[in-house]
Amino acid sequence: MDVLDQLGSMREGKMSRRAxxxxxxxxGVAIAAVPMGGRKVLAAPEDQATFFxxxxxxxxxxxxxxxxxxxxxxxxxxxxxxxxxxxxxxxGYVVDVxxxxxQALPRWVASDLFQPIDTSRLSNWPDxxxxxxxxxxxxxxxxxxxxAPFDWGQTxxxxxxxxxxxxxxxxxxxxxxxxYKGQLGSLASGGDAWWCGAIKAGVDFENIDTPEAFDKIAxxxxxxxxxxxxxxxxxxTLEQALASGEMVAAMTWNASATLLKAEGVPVKFxxxxxGALTWVCGVMVHKDAPKLDLAYxxxxxxxxxxxxxxxINDYGYGHSNAKSFEQFDSETLxxxxxxxxxxxxxxxxxxQVPQSQEWETKMNGLFEEIKAGF
Amino acid sequence: MSEQxxxxxxxxxxxxxxxxxxxxxxxxxSERARGYGLIAPxxxxxxxxxxxxxxxxxxxxxxxxxxxxxxTSFSLENYKQALERPIYAALLERSLWMSGIATVAxxxxxxxxxxxxxxxxxxxxxxxxxxxxxxFWTSYLLRVFAWKVVLGYEGVINSFLISVGLIEExxxxxxxxxxxxxxxxxxxxxxxxxxxxxxxxxxxxxxxLEAATDLGDGPVMRFLRVTLPLSLPGVISASLLIFIPTxxxxxxxxxxxxxxxxxxxxxxxxxxxxxxxxxxxxxLSILLMLCISVICVLFILLTLFVRRRIS
Amino acid sequence: MSExxxxxxxxxxxxxxxxxFLILLxxxxxxxxxxxxxxxxxxxxxxxxxxxxxxxxxxxRDAMWAALFNSIKxxxxxxxxxxxxxxxxxxxxxxxxxxxxxxxVGFIMLPLVIPLxxxxxxxxxxxxxxxxxxxxxxxxxxxxxxxLPFAIATLIPRFEGFDQAIEEASADLGENGWxxxxxxxLPMVFPGVLASFILTFTVSFDEFIMAFFLTGTQPTLxxxxxxxxxxxxxxxxxxxxxxxxxxxSFVMVILSLYINRGAQFGGTKGSGHD
Numbered sequence: 037m038d039v040l041d042q043l044g045s046m047r048e049g050k051m052s053r054r055a056x057x058x059x060x061x062x063x064g065v066a067i068a069a070v071p072m073g074g075r076k077v078l079a080a081p082e083d084q085a086t087f088f089x090x091x092x093x094x095x096x097x098x099x100x101x102x103x104x105x106x107x108x109x110x111x112x113x114x115x116x117x118x119x120x121x122x123x124x125x126x127x128g129y130v131v132d133v134x135x136x137x138x139q140a141l142p143r144w145v146a147s148d149l150f151q152p153i154d155t156s157r158l159s160n161w162p163d164x165x166x167x168x169x170x171x172x173x174x175x176x177x178x179x180x181x182x183x184a185p186f187d188w189g190q191t192x193x194x195x196x197x198x199x200x201x202x203x204x205x206x207x208x209x210x211x212x213x214x215x216y217k218g219q220l221g222s223l224a225s226g227g228d229a230w231w232c233g234a235i236k237a238g239v240d241f242e243n244i245d246t247p248e249a250f251d252k253i254a255x256x257x258x259x260x261x262x263x264x265x266x267x268x269x270x271x272x273t274l275e276q277a278l279a280s281g282e283m284v285a286a287m288t289w290n291a292s293a294t295l296l297k298a299e300g301v302p303v304k305f306x307x308x309x310x311g312a313l314t315w316v317c318g319v320m321v322h323k324d325a326p327k328l329d330l331a332y333x334x335x336x337x338x339x340x341x342x343x344x345x346x347x348i349n350d351y352g353y354g355h356s357n358a359k360s361f362e363q364f365d366s367e368t369l370x371x372x373x374x375x376x377x378x379x380x381x382x383x384x385x386x387x388q389v390p391q392s393q394e395w396e397t398k399m400n401g402l403f404e405e406i407k408a409g410f
Numbered sequence: 411m412s413e414q415x416x417x418x419x420x421x422x423x424x425x426x427x428x429x430x431x432x433x434x435x436x437x438x439x440s441e442r443a444r445g446y447g448l449i450a451p452x453x454x455x456x457x458x459x460x461x462x463x464x465x466x467x468x469x470x471x472x473x474x475x476x477x478x479x480x481x482t483s484f485s486l487e488n489y490k491q492a493l494e495r496p497i498y499a500a501l502l503e504r505s506l507w508m509s510g511i512a513t514v515a516x517x518x519x520x521x522x523x524x525x526x527x528x529x530x531x532x533x534x535x536x537x538x539x540x541x542x543x544x545x546f547w548t549s550y551l552l553r554v555f556a557w558k559v560v561l562g563y564e565g566v567i568n569s570f571l572i573s574v575g576l577i578e579e580x581x582x583x584x585x586x587x588x589x590x591x592x593x594x595x596x597x598x599x600x601x602x603x604x605x606x607x608x609x610x611x612x613x614x615x616x617x618x619l620e621a622a623t624d625l626g627d628g629p630v631m632r633f634l635r636v637t638l639p640l641s642l643p644g645v646i647s648a649s650l651l652i653f654i655p656t657x658x659x660x661x662x663x664x665x666x667x668x669x670x671x672x673x674x675x676x677x678x679x680x681x682x683x684x685x686x687x688x689x690x691x692x693x694l695s696i697l698l699m700l701c702i703s704v705i706c707v708l709f710i711l712l713t714l715f716v717r718r719r720i721s
Numbered sequence: 722m723s724e725x726x727x728x729x730x731x732x733x734x735x736x737x738x739x740x741x742f743l744i745l746l747x748x749x750x751x752x753x754x755x756x757x758x759x760x761x762x763x764x765x766x767x768x769x770x771x772x773x774x775x776x777x778x779x780x781x782r783d784a785m786w787a788a789l790f791n792s793i794k795x796x797x798x799x800x801x802x803x804x805x806x807x808x809x810x811x812x813x814x815x816x817x818x819x820x821x822x823x824x825x826v827g828f829i830m831l832p833l834v835i836p837l838x839x840x841x842x843x844x845x846x847x848x849x850x851x852x853x854x855x856x857x858x859x860x861x862x863x864x865x866x867x868x869l870p871f872a873i874a875t876l877i878p879r880f881e882g883f884d885q886a887i888e889e890a891s892a893d894l895g896e897n898g899w900x901x902x903x904x905x906x907l908p909m910v911f912p913g914v915l916a917s918f919i920l921t922f923t924v925s926f927d928e929f930i931m932a933f934f935l936t937g938t939q940p941t942l943x944x945x946x947x948x949x950x951x952x953x954x955x956x957x958x959x960x961x962x963x964x965x966x967x968x969x970s971f972v973m974v975i976l977s978l979y980i981n982r983g984a985q986f987g988g989t990k991g992s993g994h995d
Binding site for chain 3: 086109275299
């Protein structure tokens with residue numbers, strides 16, 4: 037704040053006008069020289085790796101081993117959806133590590149923006165559950181992988197046990213329940229909502245790219261739209277609305293239910309009879325990662341048992357490190373809707389099937405129209 | 411301070427007096443050039459920063475998206491889509507309506523305030539002006555967010571109404587509706603409305619009001635015949651300063667609008683985000699600019715016409 | 722002023738209106754600080770208890786501090802650059818009879834009346850076509866577009882407000898143009914310069930719409946806050962942060978308006994209090 041200090045001393049008369057003009061001139065030169073003088077003036081010291089992730093993963097709890105080793109946290113950049121992230125990186129945005137999910141994996145790989153992960157450089161790799169690694173499109177040459185799995189979970193319905201009168205079994209019909217018109221909420225991103233619509237419409241994920249599937253899902257989503265209070269990518273909004281009773285049920289991820297329970301709100305994360313939407317997310321390394329060694333430390337830190345404990349206990353998500361689950365008894369895990377055998381959870385639900393970029397653009401465009409009422 | 415400069419000696423390099431004279435004459439003749447020279451850096455920057463991006467935006471609006479890449483051959487497909495698919499026209503129309511209402515509300519509500527400070531505050535005018543414009547300088551994002559707290563289901567208004575017994579269940583219409591967006595826009599841009607109206611009211615020659623009174627005009631007639639027409643320039647600039655930026659807003663509808671309150675800005679933002687159709691986003695931006703321009707020109711012509719009729 | 726007599730007669734309703742207006746103007750904003758002291762994750766009534774823990778928590782948020790410093794860097798750069806360019810532009814506009822002055826000024830002021838989303842989007846398209854990576858530089862460039870009109874608008878009344886004869890005297894005494902400018906003009910318009918610096922800093926510091934499109938790896942503070950709105954655990958400390966930002970913005974704006982008070986009425990009265 038040199039300039040402000042000088043302005044201050046100028047006003048207090050500590051500095052002669054001549055000295056002031058001289059320094060003003062100097063600062064003018066300095067400013068003009070910024071682009072030539074490199075990053076010193078404008079850019080932060082970039083000694084750490086950059087992790088481009090969903091908001092909420094940019095917290096110290098997930099980087100305890102990393103910060104112990106390097107004395108600082110990695111740099112974070114956050115996004116609200118992985119499509120947004122890929123768009124930004126296609127626009128030339130370079131990071132070290134990013135955080136897609138299984139459904140986007142083949143498209144991310146096909147973008148030629150990433151390099152395979154050399155698993156031998158990760159100390160926690162032997163503990164990673166193989167079931168999460170063997171995803172379609174994840175095998176790179178030489179036994180390496182494109183995406184190191186990190187977190188997994190479900191998209192389902194969080195509902196107020198005291199306000200939502202359940203008729204029979206838990207089901208996706210809950211989010212299409214006319215009785216609660218205007219008291220239902222949904223995630224705004226097609227990456228979740230459209231797939232849940234497919235489950236509701238009875239569309240097999242293998243056929244989700246057919247025109248009939250589009251028609252069927254669109255019809256279901258249009259039917260739901262008047263019942264929805266708001267679509268949002270902002271989970272806080274859904275959680276607050278559930279906490280206050282403004283909404284009685286909403287489409288959320290595991291974490292919302294876990295957090296609300298911790299706050300003492302009577303909610304349950306439903307196990308719909310049609311099955312929930314399940315996913316695995318992980319981390320990928322950018323092909324031009326400027327801090328490649330640190331990128332591996334970021335990944336190793338995410339895969340550590342410390343991070344796993346936090347993910348399971350505080351967010352209610354599954355973790356990819358088998359040892360993380362040993363920290364909890366099966367009762368606690370069951371109450372979180374988790375299991376130390378991810379296959380049990382993932383296969384019980386509907387696991388997303390990767391789609392083409394054209395499909396994504398078409399789906400998102402159509403879903404936006406539906407959300408806007410067309 | 412002039413004294414100081416008087417005593418400063420002329421730098422020795424400029425020694426021969428004749429030369430100085432010629433130089434200064436040249437300087438005077440080229441005064442225009444010096445003026446342009448001074449404004450050149452700012453103007454050049456603005457030219458580059460406004461025209462270049464706009465040019466590429468226009469060009470891109472004639473491209474089409476293919477997956478992640480662009481088909482750069484000339485095509486009117488986006489404009490055709492924009493005309494054919496009902497969502498675009500409807501969102502555009504809704505945005506213009508909502509901004510229009512917010513603008514009228516802000517101008518009507520702020521006019522008495524500007525009038526008050528211009529005519530009835532005689533001491534501490536500065537204090538009042540600061541007080542009125544201060545919220546404008548704080549983060550727009552946070553001001554919009556504050557309204558979410560106010561209008562929320564368990565927000566300020568609902569908890570107040572429940573505690574005084576007017577309602578039993580919280581009103582749900584407050585949040586996630588077009589009116590929530592309109593209220594927030596009008597509030598967030600109020601300071602922009604006050605300043606230009608205040609300036610033009612302040613400029614009104616008080617003797618004109620005296621004259622009107624002397625001619626037997628009552629307060630209402632005096633206001634309609636003198637004050638209002640003379641303050642119209644302020645009203646026009648206030649209206650434009652609010653209307654134009656708010657049509658492109660996407661934060662307010664995203665936070666407070668709900669499904670029915672979405673505006674064209676939300677769609678443009680999504681075209682560059684999850685929908686990933688940049689050319690369509692460019693097309694919508696161009697269409698928005700065109701609509702705004704047409705409406706503004708019509709509005710200015712209308713007010714000029716009205717003003718001529720009044721006076 | 723003789724008209725004061727009749728004006729004074731009927732100002733009571735207006736006064737009441739003014740007070741209500743101001744209350745409504747401020748109250749929504751003031752709820753943010755209120756909830757930042759509330760002992761609950763959620764911003765709902767009734768309040769559950771007083772706490773300072775959200776403020777304490779701020780100290781541990783490295784990402785927030787990084788974002789804060791990014792915003793300060795961008796703000797200082799933009800404030801300095803726009804004020805610097807603004808000084809010359811304002812002088813040219815007020816001192817020289819330039820043919821085409823109206824259109825030029827109108828053009829420079831254009832960013833005030835173009836939806837910022839369009840600027841953001843257009844710049845994003847341009848930068849990505851040129852292959853320029855997004856960074857704090859691109860955010861700064863965007864903010865400069867928004868701030869330059871503010872700088873010039875703040876400076877013009879200052880340049881209009883002081884006696885040109887002093888400049889002329891200096892020139893007549895053989896001072897060259899630059900010397901006159903540094904020794905005479907600049908000190909006289911100094912309050913305007915300072916006000917412009919602070920105002921443009923504030924505008925840049927709070928700007929979100931363009932920054933959202935133009936930010937690269939290093940988010941500015943509003944972009945960081947936008948990202949944090951999704952996450953309830955961090956939410957109350959965002960409120961705490963918001964309260965601090967609002968308080969600081971208030972102080973800075975009051976300061977700049979106070980410093981530049983002579984020019985506020987477009988008048989010629991105050992110029993010499995440097």
